Amino acid sequence: MRLFALNGSEELGAAAASALGVKIDPHEERDFEDGEHKTRPLVSVRGKDVYVLLSLAGGGGSSVNDRLCKLLFFLATCRENGAARVTAVVPYLAYARKDRQTKARDPVTTRYVAKLFEAVGTDRIVTLDVHNFAAFQNAFRCESIHLDTRKLFVPIIRTLVGDHPVTVFSPDCGGVKRAQLLKETFEALTGKDIGFGFMEKRRSRGVVSGDIFAGDVTGSDVFIVDDMIGTGGTMLRAALACRERGANAIHAIAAHGVFGKGAKALFDSPAIDRIIVTDSVASAASAKADYPSARLDILPAGSLIGEAVKRLHSHSSISDLLGIEN
Template identity: 75%
Template sequence: MRLFALNGSEHLGGAVAKTLGATLDPHEERDFEDGEHKARPLVCVRGEDVYVLHSLAGGDGASANDRLMKLLFFLATCREHGAERVTAVAPYLAYSRKDRQTKARDPVTTRYVAQLFEAVGTDRIITLDVHNISAFQNAFRCETIHVDTRRLFVPVVERLAEGQPVTILSPDGGGVKRAQLLKEHLETDTDLKMGFGFLEKRRSRGVVSGDLFAGEVDGTVVFVVDDMISTGGTMLRAATACRERGAKAVHAIATHGLFSEGVEALFDSDAFDNIVVTDSLPAAAQAKTGHPSARLEIVSAAGLIADALKRLRDGGSICDLLGVES
């Protein structure tokens, strides 16, 4: 097994390697003055089972497109030089949000990205909590591994709830299934009294609307659950609605902390008692450093990713990591 982490993903890659009891394999990356680049492994990959880790969100001067191309080219290079199998480990997979046509002549970018991975000879792709798991699985013809992060948040919810009644809330209708699954996991693993709710949300040409609030949050500790936080507008809208309806405390939970431009309003707001994300993206650690007063907590996904790689390497079962019944 060979494990590489491309530039910008070294911290998470190193943590995964350490959990596996290994070290990252060395590689070289060079950027040229005209914006082109090259990357190559510095160890022989012929006949090897190769895993390449790279999260595909823009930041630190590299766009999502830059990161996607670097990952694709590196996978292709390993295949070119005789790797027996190449697996892309993209904890955050770019373009997963655009998985269907909602306007005339819209792209279906999720499918196009899948075709790019397949074109360079990718055997398997591993990711954490994509926006729409059905669209992800249907877009790819190669093997897909969708690692579920719910287990990472169970002890967080139990600790922050402090034994009080809990409401799990989806900030929009599209995330209802995700929130329901976390609620079911908590009901199985904890003794907390659980409630459920969701908000109506429609977005058209950048305008968000919808007034329906389903669920009872009065006197409960609310956990607003989503797959990602970008500017934080959706989360703030949900938190404000919960506060207006008598919630004792409101916490945000999301796998991916993109923390894009405009997220300062989220960090400066008193609407949330805590914001909890994983380290799937370096933006989380950067936000914690850049906004020291923000109530931001980061839980590591390294052990979860390492567990998936170990099981794949050793031929073990990964059903429980995927959040599906065996």
């Protein structure tokens, strides 16, 4: 087996390698003055089962598109040089939100990205809490593995709430299934019944609207769950609505802490007591450094990714990591 972690995901790759009990294999990345770049493995991949890890969130001087191209070129290079199997490990998958047409002549970019991975000879793609699970599975024709972070969040939820009543809440209708699954996982692992709620959100030309609020959060510790936090506007909107209805404490949970431009308002707001994300993207650690007073917890996901790679390489069962019942 070969495991590579491209620039931008070195720390996550090292954590996954540690969980696997292996070392990250060396590679080279060169950026040229004209903006082009080159990536290549520095060890032989011929006949090997190759895993290449890179989260496709921009930051640190690299755009999303730069990283996508580097990953695609590296996967193609491994295939070109005789790899027996090539797996892309992409904890944060770019363009996963653009999975359908919402305006006339809209692109369906999720599907186009899938075609790019397949065109370079990718045998399998592994991702973490993608925006729309069904769209992800339908977009890819190669094997698609979707890892679930719910079990990573349950211990910290349990620690934070103590004996308080708990409500899991979706900030929009599109995330209802995600929130329901977290609720069910928490109840199954703790034996404690908890509440559930969601609110309506519609976005058109940058304007957010929707007034429906379902669920009773009065006196409850509320955990608002989403797949990612960008600017944090969606989380903040839901938190303020829960505060108005008597929530005791409010925590924001997401697998991916992208924290783009505008996230300062989220970190500064007293409406949210704590923000909890994984280290799937390097921008989470950057936000922690940029906002040292922010109530931000970053949970490690490397062991989950490492365990998935171990099972895939050994052809072992992976169903319990996927959050899908047998």
